[in-house]
Amino acid sequence: MMISTLCRKISQNVERPTPSSTSRNLVLFIALFFPLIAFAQLSDIPENQIDITVKKIKASQFLHQATFGPTLEDIDNLAARMATIGDNNALHEWIDNQFSLPFTANESYEQLTRDMIADDGFAVDSAPPTTDGLNYQIQNYKHHAWWNRTLRGTDQLRQRTAWALVQILVISELGMGLNARFDGQWLGIPRYTDLLMQHAFGNYRDILYDVTLSPAMGLYLSHLRNQKGDTSRGIFPDENYAREILQLFSIGVYALQQNGEPLLDTEGRRIETYSNETIRNFARVFTGLSYAPSNGRDDFLRNPRNMFAPMKMYENYHDRGEKTLLNGVALPAGQDGLADINAAIDNIYAHPNVPPFIARLLIQRFTSSNPSPAYINAVADQFSDDGQGNRGNMQAVIRTILMHPEARDTLQITQTRNTNGNYRLDITGNNPTGGKLREPLLTLTALYRAFNVQASHPDGRFRAFSRSYLTNQGINQSPSVFNYYLPDFQPVGVLQDNNLVAPEFQIYTPVMMSLFSNFLRTPVQGRTFGMGENGTLDLTAEENMAVNATALIDRLNLLLSYGTLSSAVVDEIKTTMASTNSAKSRVELMLLTLLTAPDFAIME
Incomplete structure (x- = not known):
């Protein structure tokens, strides 16, 4: 379904607009992978505002990548600093300020x-x-x-980093009884997220170790109460966590060069990083862990559930035999359990695959589905050594992701004088394979944050009831340890033909697109939070501007799409807005069209 048809259906309040999956995806593919053919614009900029407007475009783009969505005030403040101390200095300053915000228990x-x-x-x-x-x-x-x-x-950058980590080191309330109501132990789920928040700006080695001892992870990937083998009793160490810490959390299945390209053997074949025997040995490492003692009980098999302390090592249940790990490294027999685990984490952490493997996953979550080998290499180099001999420094990694030219130099901006003396800024993408599909959840957070949504509850806090089917991204509701979508997912068609990936398209199904686009009418037309509560979006300023379609479009184009709405979409919005004289309806139609446009969905 073309944008014009979708706009008309929205304007007619059709109960369930159902876009054609083929044509809709084709539009998105074109916007993502052939951006040079689509000219975007800000239409009516006074000459003395051109320089600061260009900085606002760049500020908005950066903030959409680094936060859950900016406000106009956020954009204005960052653009002003860019004008004062220079673009890169201002962005580095913003990152430094975010790094300095502490994570405290009461928050x-x-x-x-x-x-x-x-x-x-x-x-x-x-x-x-x-x-x-x-x-x-x-x-x-x-x-x-x-x-x-x-x-x-x-602390938006910390939160975005934790959101990225949650999608790499996955647990889910949908598995292993993590969400069971008894005794409040379900609070182990937010505690796990807090663990990743705490370590978001720390060291990746610490993340691997603390995740390994997390009872939430232990329960989800079943290395909690994992016992040493006893063939006479039919007991074999559980291999689940051993496999996933290698496959998903650290090194991946195949050997990589520092730039993320596969490392090949002499016959041109990919090289596996580990074998089933390696997994069996790691499974033996992760034996002997159970809930920490609580309620007067200290028993490996009978401790009550305790999601609020790291798991305890029970040596009698730990396999103390010799174990051979990655690259033939042997753990000696007779070591204590935590010594084995520390040595195993060191063995994984030192593997040359960790920097490029984690670099690519993090880049995908922030800026680009298909980072170039040079982009991966730059981030992996910072992971390997931050310049001061530190490996796994998350601050250095995140800064490099956000400040790399493939994130910062993706928009080409030119200016054309209008007949009224003001200027039109034309914006094009200059990386045909760059950018990413905006996660559905990021669409909601961008909308709610942009218009300062207010809660109706007397204490000012949201009571937002999760409806995961609307986004396929329910909080802590990944369908599997592989996240909501696979990092290598390739929709059939243009992407697959060009050997490109688009992970988010795995959940952007025809049914979800229909439900989600229909659902967006709730916060936009109802001004509500849209998740079971009567919160309120503040669209007063936009309604006051509604008589001037060009000014309103420029405002929201900058705020929500950093100026990347194409001239075709802008024309459709103007046509649709002209169908009513109601300021409220004009704003609603404009927002609904923008939020369902491919130019917004694709983050250049």
């Missing part, structure tokens, strides 16, 4: 969850009553906390 997801439960008069193991047709499951409060931190928190 954690877990604590906020507990506070909101208490404020509403519930207990962590209670079953709130059904009200207004909504099932108030107590476990939903962890989703409430996530939305509050995401929409209100100033």
Whole structure:
């Protein structure tokens, strides 16, 4: 379905606009991989505003990559610093300021969850009553906390980094009883997210170690209560975590060069990084871990669930035999369990695959689905050595991702004088394979943050009931350890033909597109938070500008799409807005068209 048809359906309030998956995806493919043919524009810029407008475009693009969505104030402030101290200096300054914001326990997801439960008069193991047709499951409060931190928190880069890490080192409330209500132990899920928040600007080795001892991960990937082998009793060490820490959390399946390209043997074949025997040996390393003692119980097999402390090593259940790990490194027999685990983490962490493997995954989550070998190499080099001899410095890695030319120099901006004396800025992409499809969840956060959504609850906090089917990205609801989508997913057609990937397209299904585009009418037309609560979007300024379509489009184009709306989409928006004289309706039609346009969906 072409954009014009979609706009007309929205304007007619069709109950369920259902885009054709083939034509819709084709439009998105073209916008992503052939950006040079699509001219975007800001239409009516006074001459004395050109320089600062260009800086606002660049600031908006950067903030969409580094945060859950900017406000106009955020864009204006960063652009002003760019004008004062230079573009790169201002962006580095912004990153430094974000790195300096501490993570404190009283601002954690877990604590906020507990506070909101208490404020509403519930207990962590209670079953709130059904009200207004909504099932108030107590476990939903962890989703409430996530939305509050995401929409209100100033530590946006830490949150975006943690969101990236959550999608690499996956746990899910959908598996292994993590979300069971009893005794409030489901709070181990936000505590796991807090662990990644805490380490987001730290060292990747620390992340691997603490994730290994996390009871949430232990329960999800079943190395909790993993026992040493005893063939006489039919006991064999569980291999689940051993496999995933190698395959998904660190090195991947095949050997890589520093630039992410495959390392080939003399016959041109890819080289496997580990064997089934390697996994069996690592599985033996991760034996002997169980819940930390609680409620007076200290027993490997009978400890009650304890999601609030790292797992404890029980030596009697740990395999103390010799183990051969990656690259033939042998762990000596007789070592204590935690010594084995520390040595195994060191063995994994030192593998040459870790820098390029993790670099590519993180780049995909921030800026580009198909980073070039040079981009991966630059980030992997920083992972290997931050310039001061430190390996795995997350701050150095994140800074390089955000400041690399493939993230920063992707827009070409030219100016043309209009007949009224003002200028049109034409914006084109200059990397045909760069950019990424915006995650559905990032569409919602960008919308809510841009228009300062306010909660209706007396304490000012959102009670947002997760509806994962609307985005296929329910918080902590990955369908598997492989995340919501695979990093190498290739939709059939243009992408596959060009050997390019687009991970987010795996969840951007025809059904989801229909549900999601239809759902967007809730916050836009109803001015509500749209997740089971009557929050409010502030569109007052936009309604006051509605009589001037060009000015309104330029404002929202800059705010939500950093000027990349094509002239064709702008023309469609103007045509659609002209169908009504209502300021409210004009703003709604403009926003709905923008949010469903490929120019917004694709982050250059």
